[in-house]
Amino acid sequence: MPLGGTSMLEKCLVEQCAPTLASLKVGSLFSYTFSDLPSFEAQVLFWRAALNTKGLALAVLNVAAGRALIYVYRVPALKQVLCDREVAAFLMECGYGDLSVDTALDVLCQKLAKGDGFPHEIGIFLGYPLGDVLGFIGHCGQNSKCTGCWKVYGNADEAARLFQKYKKCTAVYKRLWASGRSVLRMTVPC
Numbered sequence: 001m002p003l004g005g006t007s008m009l010e011k012c013l014v015e016q017c018a019p020t021l022a023s024l025k026v027g028s029l030f031s032y033t034f035s036d037l038p039s040f041e042a043q044v045l046f047w048r049a050a051l052n053t054k055g056l057a058l059a060v061l062n063v064a065a066g067r068a069l070i071y072v073y074r075v076p077a078l079k080q081v082l083c084d085r086e087v088a089a090f091l092m093e094c095g096y097g098d099l100s101v102d103t104a105l106d107v108l109c110q111k112l113a114k115g116d117g118f119p120h121e122i123g124i125f126l127g128y129p130l131g132d133v134l135g136f137i138g139h140c141g142q143n144s145k146c147t148g149c150w151k152v153y154g155n156a157d158e159a160a161r162l163f164q165k166y167k168k169c170t171a172v173y174k175r176l177w178a179s180g181r182s183v184l185r186m187t188v189p190c
Contacts, residue, residue, distance in 0.1 A: 007043050021183065021186055022187075024169055027127060055075055056072060058071070061105070077190070104125075108122065126150075135154065139153065146160060148163030
């Protein structure tokens with residue numbers, strides 16, 4: 001384990017990113033509170049390098065007042081999402097020019113840094129269906145068919161199945177991790 005013991009960041013990876021680690025989801029996003037910046041930076045460097053060996057990436061999208069917004073994602077899966085014609089057209093309308101992973105994440109970081117809340121297109125980076133992202137925007141977050149990991153405006157049955165799958169995956173990963181299984185051993189390579 002990095003830096004002499006189980007870290008809170010590692011715990012968050014299991015609790016917040018299990019479906020991404022298991023290759024069920026493109027990416028996961030979570031807020032992480034820290035009190036010691038050098039220790040936090042060391043943990044980020046460790047986990048970034050470790051996850052990279054499996055084809056995943058860890059990006060710190062924003063840091064402010066002892067809180068970091070951390071995005072863990074499957075690089076090939078995100079590339080595929082960004083190459084989708086309809087998704088690309090939508091992101092272009094939202095101000096994304098070049099849709100390479102690095103450039104798209106840079107634009108997302110810039111939008112988050114403005115402090116105007118979450119840009120709604122962030123759902124694309126998390127693997128939410130485009131129809132649900134557009135539905136959320138069009139209905140101002142109201143009148144969804146169902147709510148789980150996100151608000152659903154499209155196929156509620158399919159979304160409910162996914163929500164259940166993500167929930168089960170997270171429970172299994174938490175149990176395995178509590179019994180000593182390492183995060184890297186549980187991470188499905190890309």
